[in-house]
């Protein structure tokens with residue numbers, strides 16, 4: 001492992017009761033403005049027929065992947081994997097709001113905040129972790145479904161949970177496997193419709209984004225910085241809207 | 245809690261989002277000054293930042309909260325690990341609590357109605373004017389018609405003790421609580437059987453949990469919900485009786501979609517098996533249970549086959565579950581439930597639950613699952629301000645307790661009967677209603693009748709934090725400070741005294757209930773019943789016998805009180821001192837002394853049972869205007885089974901009309917396998933009447949437009965599932 005620690009989540013699907021305390025906790029802790037969110041609970045819906053029924057709830061948020069597609073496309077270097085803890089973070093001062101990473105993330109775990117013109121997503125509550133606290137969503141999990149910690153530390157709660165588990169799943173397919181750092185216990189998660197998707201944009205767009213945007217940015221650094229950044233953001237956001 | 249502690253290298257120059265961003269933009273307009281008291285207490289540094297322990301009020305479980313404050317604004321609420329009800333967690337409602345405080349729809353100034361009642365037109369008034377007017381009207385009613393013409397109603401607030409003080413000092417017997425719409429059946433049954441209102445549950449070593457309609461994973465009590473999930477993860481067996489596939493049912497080992505109204509039959513059949521097969525904890529039963537020798541004879545007719553005919557659950561299943569329950573011995577728990585206002589026979593279901601627990605001997609044994617000990621029995625001597633004796637009340641209660649309903653505890657009462665008495669003018673005419681933090685317009689069945697009753701009153705005053713539906717019909721609205729802005733009387737949990745204290749300054753002119761009641765008392769000439777300077781003085785007087793300083797309690801948020809160990813001798817607070825499975829009291833009042841079967845009414849072939857129940861994101865009507873909760877709630881829809889739906893040409897998401905004997909509503913359908921074919925389900929609390937609730941108004945419909953008023957003659961409970969309805973495409 002390149003980094004010192006490898007932080008991530010273990011989620012015991014059998015214990016999620018879909019209470020949504022984690023959703024509200026994340027919003028308040030991180031001042032995520034309505035209607036956006038950094039965290040979801042996917043309700044798989046009922047399976048079976050009355051009275052032989054089953055229902056599972058699959059919580060998710062950014063998977064803090066080992067090989068994050070979001071970083072590969074980030075042109076400004078704002079998205080990075082923290083070498084100390086492995087968390088995938090966005091430096092919002094540096095983010096130009098191009099939204100490429102939003103398209104690239106196979107789990108749709110990012111959103112573009114149009115009012116701030118930056119991309120936002122789960123930070124692993126790194127500011128709480130720094131203080132020695134659990135992430136907000138983990139600390140308040142009523143069902144005891146969510147765990148967070150260092151997979152490189154064999155004594156951590158997450159490592160222990162994985163060691164004890166009889167069934168562990170990552171949400172990956174043969175085609176798309178960024179080695180996500182959320183490990184699921186006990187649920188039929190492969191049926192959830194949460195399996196990673198390939199990047200959404202077409203080759204032409206990839207080309208435009210991979211070549212033209214960096215070119216513009218390179219240009220900016222040589223010219224009137226402030227004005228141009230604003231202009232580029234506008235340009236890109238405009239294009240973003242057009243696309244949808 | 246796991247401790248995790250690295251440092252983050254790029255942290256210093258990073259902006260990872262949040263912090264300066266306006267998630268609470270709405271609230272930002274209302275930014276209060278930094279809480280001076282909190283700063284004085286040392287919670288908050290010069291910058292206005294810090295953490296203050298207090299208590300949640302988003303439901304009545306009252307979790308301990310650690311409120312994080314920045315620049316005099318509360319920015320995050322975390323569960324207090326030191327509080328047994330939160331254990332470091334808060335549910336969605338608790339997490340969203342600060343949005344209720346910063347709700348742009350808060351009522352922050354006293355209001356006096358200017359237009360017609362229910363028109364929603366108010367003008368801002370000073371406290372002086374609003375209090376003077378309220379007291380003057382209350383005095384007029386007392387002088388003209390006697391104090392009994394004034395109804396007081398409020399439920400389950402920590403300030404309840406001072407609300408009751410105002411009521412008793414004023415001299416009215418008419419006390420309306422929400423309880424008959426909720427747990428009268430459970431409380432009355434456990435009082436009669438064990439002498440305690442609500443036994444505490446202990447999941448430490450439970451192996452078999454029987455939930456009779458208790459939807460613990462959606463009707464959330466933070467610590468208990470978490471404890472149940474831990475027990476299930478440990479391998480405890482969870483059996484859920486519910487006509488609906490709730491989230492609790494989805495985690496159950498066995499879900500029994502029992503026919504509504506037949507819980508008592510199922511439970512009586514279990515008792516039959518246990519006593520006829522000699523599977524009970526005989527030693528315990530002989531020692532502590534009345535009528536022990538006669539139980540088998542009294543239960544003789546309730547065979548599993550009889551149970552099957554009533555409940556639709558196979559006799560073999562009842563027989564097997566009874567044996568499994570008995571085999572778990574003291575580690576089996578038949579949960580008492582909470583909102584048990586379902587059918588007129590719900591009281592008998594509760595008596596059967598009380599009996600099942602007695603048979604397993606789990607009550608009061610070390611580590612036993614049911615602790616039949618009242619919280620007051622903790623024996624903590626709290627002080628209170630000196631006061632004269634209350635005036636003698638001689639008039640009858642409007643709700644018929646006890647003159648028509650001898651067994652309903654006075655402090656529970658029968659709320660729905662008060663409404664009927666206003667309308668009938670019998671046994672006398674009521675003239676005024678003082679409501680505090682309660683919403684009878686939406687909670688009592690048959691909303692149209694409740695609104696009609698309000699029209700007959702000369703004066704209505706409402707204390708609340710928000711313009712709820714009842715406040716919408718009020719003449720005066722008195723704005724209470726939110727739970728993050730005020731003190732309340734102390735709360736005892738597990739030998740600890742917990743404090744609710746302000747973590748921010750009250751916004752606008754909102755004031756605590758302790759202050760409001762005292763102001764009214766003084767204006768009514770009842771000042772000697774309110775001998776406290778202010779909230780802190782009240783708390784100091786409460787703490788005086790314990791020799792504790794308020795400052796210390798404020799700092800920790802609680803006070804641990806040493807308690808004397810009991811001598812191990814178990815005496816139940818019943819007339820016999822035993823567990824009264826056989827009850828002379830019931831016999832004396834003309835009811836069956838044994839838990840017994842009462843046949844409930846059933847719907848006609850084209851009708852449905854209309855079920856109600858909770859969702860995990862709301863507390864009845866009170867939280868629905870919270871924008872954070874609104875965002876995570878499911879759209880309230882009418883659940884209907886696919887077979888019932890297709891027979892009526894109803895597709896999922898279709899607009900349907902539901903009609904009961906008293907009204908009809910149009911709502912969106914949710915076609916789901918998760919409900920019996922003869923049942924419909926509607927989440928309660930929606931369909932608000934107040935346009936002062938800008939988030940909640942216009943969302944969903946209210947089951948109070950459909951519910952027929954049916955009252956259990958023993959417990960006074962409202963039978964909420966006894967209303968039968970039809971459904972058709974709208």
Ligand code: SF4
Pocket residue numbers: 061062063064065068069070071088104105106107108109110121178
């Ligand atoms: S889940 Fe998405 S946003 Fe998170 S690291 Fe993986 S690719 Fe990036």
Ligand code: SF4
Pocket residue numbers: 025026027029030038039061062121122123124125135136137138
């Ligand atoms: S770790 Fe923090 S930021 Fe990430 S989902 Fe949980 S609460 Fe939100």
Ligand code: SF4
Pocket residue numbers: 015016017018019020021022023041057059137140141142143144145146
């Ligand atoms: S807090 Fe826990 S139990 Fe509740 S929805 Fe989130 S993950 Fe599930």
